[in-house]
Amino acid sequence: MEQGMSPYSDFFRRAGTGLLFLFLLAPLAAVIVVSVNAGTTPKFPPEGFSLKWYGTALSNPAFTGSAFNSLLLAALATAVGTPLGVAAAFGIARGRLPSAVRGLLEAVFLSPLIVPGIVIGVALLVALSSAGLRDAWLRLILGHVLLVLPYVIRTTLASLQNFDPALEEAAHTLGASRFKTLTQVTLPVLRPAIMAGAIFGFIISFDDAAVSIFLIDSSTSTLPLAIMSYMQYNFDPSVAAISSMLIGLTLAGALAIERVFGLKKFLGS
Amino acid sequence: MAQVTLTHITKLFPGAATPAVDGISLVIPKGSFTTLLGPSGCGKSSTLRIVAGLSKPDNGMILIDGRNITHLSAAKRNIGMVFQSLALFPHMTVAENVAFGLKMRGLAEAERRPKVSRALELVELGHLAERYPHQLSGGQQQRVALARALVVEPSILILDEPFSALDRKLRESMQIELYRITRSLGITAMFVTHDQEEALTLSDRIVVMNQGRIEQDGTPREIYGAPKTRFVAEFMGLSNFLPAQSRGSALVFEGVTAEKTMDAGVPQECFVALRPEGLSLSVAKPDGPALNGRLAEAIYQGATSSYTVELPTGRRITARTPDCGLQPGQDVWVSWSPDALHAFAA
Numbered sequence: 001m002e003q004g005m006s007p008y009s010d011f012f013r014r015a016g017t018g019l020l021f022l023f024l025l026a027p028l029a030a031v032i033v034v035s036v037n038a039g040t041t042p043k044f045p046p047e048g049f050s051l052k053w054y055g056t057a058l059s060n061p062a063f064t065g066s067a068f069n070s071l072l073l074a075a076l077a078t079a080v081g082t083p084l085g086v087a088a089a090f091g092i093a094r095g096r097l098p099s100a101v102r103g104l105l106e107a108v109f110l111s112p113l114i115v116p117g118i119v120i121g122v123a124l125l126v127a128l129s130s131a132g133l134r135d136a137w138l139r140l141i142l143g144h145v146l147l148v149l150p151y152v153i154r155t156t157l158a159s160l161q162n163f164d165p166a167l168e169e170a171a172h173t174l175g176a177s178r179f180k181t182l183t184q185v186t187l188p189v190l191r192p193a194i195m196a197g198a199i200f201g202f203i204i205s206f207d208d209a210a211v212s213i214f215l216i217d218s219s220t221s222t223l224p225l226a227i228m229s230y231m232q233y234n235f236d237p238s239v240a241a242i243s244s245m246l247i248g249l250t251l252a253g254a255l256a257i258e259r260v261f262g263l264k265k266f267l268g269s
Numbered sequence: 270m271a272q273v274t275l276t277h278i279t280k281l282f283p284g285a286a287t288p289a290v291d292g293i294s295l296v297i298p299k300g301s302f303t304t305l306l307g308p309s310g311c312g313k314s315s316t317l318r319i320v321a322g323l324s325k326p327d328n329g330m331i332l333i334d335g336r337n338i339t340h341l342s343a344a345k346r347n348i349g350m351v352f353q354s355l356a357l358f359p360h361m362t363v364a365e366n367v368a369f370g371l372k373m374r375g376l377a378e379a380e381r382r383p384k385v386s387r388a389l390e391l392v393e394l395g396h397l398a399e400r401y402p403h404q405l406s407g408g409q410q411q412r413v414a415l416a417r418a419l420v421v422e423p424s425i426l427i428l429d430e431p432f433s434a435l436d437r438k439l440r441e442s443m444q445i446e447l448y449r450i451t452r453s454l455g456i457t458a459m460f461v462t463h464d465q466e467e468a469l470t471l472s473d474r475i476v477v478m479n480q481g482r483i484e485q486d487g488t489p490r491e492i493y494g495a496p497k498t499r500f501v502a503e504f505m506g507l508s509n510f511l512p513a514q515s516r517g518s519a520l521v522f523e524g525v526t527a528e529k530t531m532d533a534g535v536p537q538e539c540f541v542a543l544r545p546e547g548l549s550l551s552v553a554k555p556d557g558p559a560l561n562g563r564l565a566e567a568i569y570q571g572a573t574s575s576y577t578v579e580l581p582t583g584r585r586i587t588a589r590t591p592d593c594g595l596q597p598g599q600d601v602w603v604s605w606s607p608d609a610l611h612a613f614a615a
């Protein structure tokens with residue numbers, strides 16, 4: 001047995017980990033339990049089992065319309081942001097840049113991860129308004145591309161840094177042009193990383209409220225914002241039902257990342 | 270198969286004080302297995318990469334069968350290369366890896382298939398064609414890299430320390446396999462290693478490099494048996510260097526005179542080296558030249574023992590001979606077979 005690893009400290013370590021998981025997951029479990037409540041108010045413990053609030057939520061046009069908007073927005077932002085992010089990562093990793101410039105570029109491109117969403121939202125609102133850009137969809141897509149980019153850049157950059165340059169050289173000696181090398185070797189080798197970044201970006205875009213709130217207009221909303229505004233005037237378990245569906249979607253995304261990339265590798269910077 | 274000619278190849282990396290490759294000229298005959306041998310950092314890889322077209326020389330020319338290819342891109346040189354990291358494409362199966370070069374040459378699937386299976390059979394991997402590289406052992410991955418380079422029927426095969434990551438046993442069996450394959454195909458090969466045993470095993474010809482230059486160029490027998498410089502001698506495992514004077518056809522060192530036919534290049538003030546395996550020890554003074562000293566150390570090593578003798582000048586020489594039962598402290602005579610004695614410029 002290792003020194004200093006008494007059975008007691010091992011017990012406390014396990015108990016600590018267990019408590020942490022409980023703290024993180026209990027609210028999610030509560031939401032799911034509430035969502036199948038047969039009563040009319042979100043109550044714990046629930047008053048019987050029913051899926052009726054899922055029906056209510058899914059027949060509410062404020063939810064379905066905004067859910068469609070959110071899906072479309074996340075898809076568009078991911079479709080635009082992914083190739084941009086990959087290109088940016090190549091530029092940072094492979095451009096002939098002084099290391100200070102490289103570090104600065106990386107920090108700028110990854111800054112949406114650190115800057116609070118509200119700040120990004122306000123900044124975008126001011127900038128886009130003064131540029132005369134008033135179309136909600138255009139503003140939302142621009143804003144959400146900004147949200148997707150750092151995730152794609154981060155995973156692609158990590159994968160590029162581990163990339164064996166001999167792979168491309170081998171392709172060259174075997175007769176591949178630069179373009180063929182890129183499409184047949186480099187991008188396929190990076191594909192899991194790019195996919196993981198894109199899936200994560202999609203989820204972030206889909207869940208976002210802080211940036212979107214500054215960019216929508218009265219006729220265009222997103223699901224997280226629709227949930228928030230619904231809750232200001234109503235208090236019934238249909239919100240829990242919608243939230244449960246969001247939890248399911250996020251979980252599916254996380255599983256997809258785990259499958260293509262390994263979640264540990266993704267989260268460990 | 271082709272002849273490769275390097276003329277005055279020079280490469281100076283930006284910021285480096287001395288050239289990595291310093292005016293290398295070399296002809297590699299058709300069908301020969303030539304090894305660049307030298308310590309790490311002496312410019313072997315840089316030279317190979319210039320031949321492969323992965324790096325541009327500052328000066329000099331590369332000819333293949335008399336054709337100047339110095340400015341041809343790597344993709345158009347038809348050179349098969351095995352990299353130190355192997356560089357197998359991780360997202361492709363073994364068969365797809367091997368087929369890659371054929372695909373890039375525009376061969377249709379139906380033309381590729383028989384060539385790929387023949388290449389895989391050559392390296393005895395036919396049964397693993399549908400595996401991915403990460404599902405293979407180190408030795409199997411080596412063979413895939415070799416098959417991938419050979420399947421395009423390259424004019425030369427280039428290998429940059431392909432076995433350096435393998436353990437000794439696997440390395441030896443891969444060496445034998447590479448020997449068998451290259452000789453059966455009669456291919457022109459350029460091999461790089463820093464391991465002199467590997468070079469001796471594989472090569473028709475060894476080019477010993479030092480600081481971007483060629484130190485000596487010859488058959489394994491010439492390089493091992495008649496090293497021309499102290500650098501080559503040391504690199505080939507020679508030891509027991511002693512200062513000496515050359516006088517006509519004789520060498521004088523440690524007060525002893527020994528007859529030796531020498532290269533014209535050996536100056537009056539020179540060095541001799543005595544190959545440890547060519548020395549014998551005795552208690553009685555032998556006929557012919559011998560060095561007298563005190564046995565300082567005797568280490569039993571199985572097939573041979575290692576004896577270190579301290580000479581009256583304080584210099585030490587080591588002999589490796591079958592165990593002869595001598596004890597440290599004894600007064601002994603060291604004699605040598607004629608081909609164990611070498612002389613060099615300092």
Ligand SMILES: Nc1ncnc2c1ncn2[C@@H]1O[C@H](COP(=O)(O)OP(=O)(O)O)[C@@H](O)[C@H]1O
Nearest residue numbers: 282283285289308309310311312313314315316
């Ligand atoms: N891309 C490079 N940039 C700068 N210096 C390099 C580069 N590649 C090699 N060198 C330098 O050139 C010298 C020869 O290197 P190399 O040809 O790799 O030697 P070897 O293969 O014999 O070990 C070394 O001093 C090395 O540091």
Ligand SMILES: [Mg+2]
Nearest residue numbers: 313314315430
């Ligand atoms: Mg090297």
